[in-house]
Amino acid sequence: MDKGQIVAGYLAPHPPHLVYGENPPQNEARSQGGWEQLRWAYERARASLEQQKPDVLLVHSPHWITQQGHHFLGVPHLSGKSVDPIFPNLFRYDFELEVDMELAEACCDEAAGMGLTTKMMRNPNFRVDYGTITTLHMIRPQWDIPVVGISANNSPYYLTTEEGLEEMDLLGKATRKAIEATGRRAVLLASNTLCHLHFSEEPVPPEDMAQEHPHDYEGYLWDMRMIDLLRQGKTGEVFELLPQFIDEAFAEVKSGAFTWMFSAMEYPELPGELHGYGTVIGTGNAVMEWDLIKAGLARAA
Numbered sequence: 001m002d003k004g005q006i007v008a009g010y011l012a013p014h015p016p017h018l019v020y021g022e023n024p025p026q027n028e029a030r031s032q033g034g035w036e037q038l039r040w041a042y043e044r045a046r047a048s049l050e051q052q053k054p055d056v057l058l059v060h061s062p063h064w065i066t067q068q069g070h071h072f073l074g075v076p077h078l079s080g081k082s083v084d085p086i087f088p089n090l091f092r093y094d095f096e097l098e099v100d101m102e103l104a105e106a107c108c109d110e111a112a113g114m115g116l117t118t119k120m121m122r123n124p125n126f127r128v129d130y131g132t133i134t135t136l137h138m139i140r141p142q143w144d145i146p147v148v149g150i151s152a153n154n155s156p157y158y159l160t161t162e163e164g165l166e167e168m169d170l171l172g173k174a175t176r177k178a179i180e181a182t183g184r185r186a187v188l189l190a191s192n193t194l195c196h197l198h199f200s201e202e203p204v205p206p207e208d209m210a211q212e213h214p215h216d217y218e219g220y221l222w223d224m225r226m227i228d229l230l231r232q233g234k235t236g237e238v239f240e241l242l243p244q245f246i247d248e249a250f251a252e253v254k255s256g257a258f259t260w261m262f263s264a265m266e267y268p269e270l271p272g273e274l275h276g277y278g279t280v281i282g283t284g285n286a287v288m289e290w291d292l293i294k295a296g297l298a299r300a301a
């Protein structure tokens with residue numbers, strides 16, 4: 001067996017509005033579209049993913065919150081209805097997915113070996129959260145690639161941001177070791193929005209794009225600053241600024257997926273490809289890609 005490798009990482013945010021705007025058969029709610037800039041950004045990301053030919057998609061979601069430790073989906077086949085508790089009017093989605101059990105167990109074991117509290121989620125009736133589902137649907141609506149789902153332990157919220165993100169760094173290192181040991185071609189999905197202050201009232205209809213714009217100028221400026229650095233491959237500078245970005249823009253990267261993904265990729269100073277940026281109820285969302293094959297850091301299939 002060849003040593004496994006991470007072939008790409010994506011910043012792949014999860015506003016349920018994007019699924020709502022797509023009108024897939026799995027979602028109950030119907031729309032007249034909306035948020036096209038982001039949905040078309042995901043179309044470009046899908047084309048890249050197709051080229052990368054991964055065996056597995058790993059996703060870390062802020063909306064599967066586990067107070068004690070880092071949990072991993074641990075049931076081979078999961079199905080059910082996932083509902084967004086904040087936007088049940090937009091997202092009531094019939095999901096069905098296959099878990100890469102061998103890799104999930106390996107991630108869980110490696111992370112435990114590095115001193116993190118971990119657990120396999122064995123409940124066969126578990127309702128997978130809307131963050132995981134939205135990111136996976138938007139990047140690969142065919143649902144034909146097995147997944148590893150990772151919870152967001154809330155350590156950055158009850159420890160300091162820095163201490164919490166240290167855990168996510170360890171989780172990333174463990175994920176990389178597990179991918180290498182199991183021989184997988186893996187794609188990592190960081191399911192995070194950037195600036196995250198949002199409006200508290202919804203327009204009628206919700207997809208009225210005349211009402212969609214950044215919540216505040218400061219958050220927008222922060223997003224552009226971070227995206228600009230990421231597009232230049234200035235990863236070190238991004239991570240130096242990350243705690244300040246989190247504090248000043250209420251950035252959702254606090255929940256850890258972004259740090260987990262970059263740690264697993266060993267923080268490459270590699271220009272990210274911006275597929276698109278847009279706001280959703282005022283929050284800033286970027287779809288970005290780091291293709292490690294194109295960069296010569298991973299083998300083509």
Ligand SMILES: [Fe+2]
Pocket residue numbers: 014062063131193252
């Ligand atoms: Fe979120």
